Amino acid sequence: MNPLDTRPAPETHDGPPTPAPLLSVRDLRMTFGSGVRAVDGVSFDLRPGETLGLVGESGCGKSTTGRMIVRLLQPTGGTIAFDGHDLTRLPPRAMLPFRRDLQMIFQDPFASLNPRQTVQQIVSGPRKLLTRPQVIELLERVGLAAEHADRYPHEFSGGQAQRIGIARALASGPRLVVCDEPVSALDVSIQAQIVNLLADLQDERGLAYLFIAHDLSVVRHMSDRVAVMYLGRIVELGSRAALYDDPAHPYTRALLSAVPVADPDVEATRERIVLRGDPPSPAAPPPGCSFHPRCALAQDLCRTAPPPLREVRGRQVSCHFAEATP
Incomplete structure (x- = not known):
């Protein structure tokens, strides 16, 4: 049995009126100085509490799209509207009020964790958003222990390090989390644990996920809708059932x-x-x-x-x- 099947797949959003999009991306583009059109006119909406899977071969522009949404990269065209506010060209200081609502979980947890900081420092962040008891509570919620707060990233396994990354992303109380290949570097059994943790946290906190992955089994387990990218463009976008079954x-x-x-x-x-x-x-x-x-x-x-x-x-x-x- 596939370990990813240990938890029921999420329900699609049928019945009640469709809520207004939390995130609206329109004609998003990223052309690097070398002339590479990494993202070439991508548009989609993401509703509160929804998971949109973003799939495609390596190099299709998935991760670049995610990094533009959280403003780690500045788009060369298009708009990114979060809760009705256009974030596309906001200067760094003006982005600060939105940082709490927009967070990211990275593919390589070790590369994204500061090796010179303890877990307490990493999770509480530079503005010390959380107190020590709050950090410990969050660590325990993601499957770690209180004593882990005083350790450094190199003392953890890959799965544990990714749990630290998840705790850090949740520390600010976000509404949208971009998950950029969050399990691709982990063993299959650990993948299932992390995927199920992300799904449980979404149910508890009402999170919206942009779930970027190349593993279509994981995307099917996690997503309400799926967008397929090829060479910087979305070529198909629809419900999970429509896309996988037909x-x-x-x-x-x-x-x-x-x-x-x-x-x-x-x-x-x-x-x-x-x-x-x-x-x-x-x-x-x-x-x-x-x-x-x-x-x-x-x-x-x-x-x-x-x-x-x-x-x-x-x-x-x-x-x-x-x-x-x-």
């Missing part, structure tokens, strides 16, 4: 075909889609649809006209011929 974009279908299935009979007979070649360089993306050099459905239109995100079978898809997918 993928519409050829790239999404290829990604899901590579995910192992627990049933050996199904695994032995299901279709696997092998993409041609490697992703193009973001420094020189192809004209038209960026996926067309690897797509079995590609036609002349795909080579000249970029497909817009449009409604197809209850989700948004960037593909001229998405209706042709079974």
Whole structure:
């Protein structure tokens, strides 16, 4: 049994009226000085208490998107609105009131923890947001012990260090947490523990997550909706059920075909889609649809006209011929 199946998957948001977005990203862009278009016109909303999974191959722009949202990177275009406030071009001092509400959990906990600080100092932060008893309470909530408060990062395992990173992210009482590959560097059994901890904390605190990952099994477990990125753009965005049970974009279908299935009979007979070649360089993306050099459905239109995100079978898809997918 997959250890990630130890906790029921989250429910989708059906029934009550849809709340206003907590985060609205519109036409977000990041072009580095080398000419690399790491993020090329990304738009999405994230509601309070919701998890939006952001998936795609390495180098597609997922982490860059997350870092722009928390303003670790300055976008070169587009807008980021948090609770109705445009954060895109705020100077550092003006961002301070929003820092408590926007936090990030990083892929490599050791690289993100100051090796010269104790856990007490790391979690309480430079402004000493928490008292000693509050730090200990938070450490215990994430699965650590009171005596860990006086230790240094190098004294912990990878899973424990990530728990410290989670405690630090929660110390300010955020409303939105960007989780950037939070379990990819951990053993599978530890991954399950961290994923379930994040899900429990979300239920307790009403957190919204932007959950960035390349592991589609983890994303399926955590997410209410999923956005698939390819070469800096979102190519499919929809509910978890729609995307996993009925993928519409050829790239999404290829990604899901590579995910192992627990049933050996199904695994032995299901279709696997092998993409041609490697992703193009973001420094020189192809004209038209960026996926067309690897797509079995590609036609002349795909080579000249970029497909817009449009409604197809209850989700948004960037593909001229998405209706042709079974």
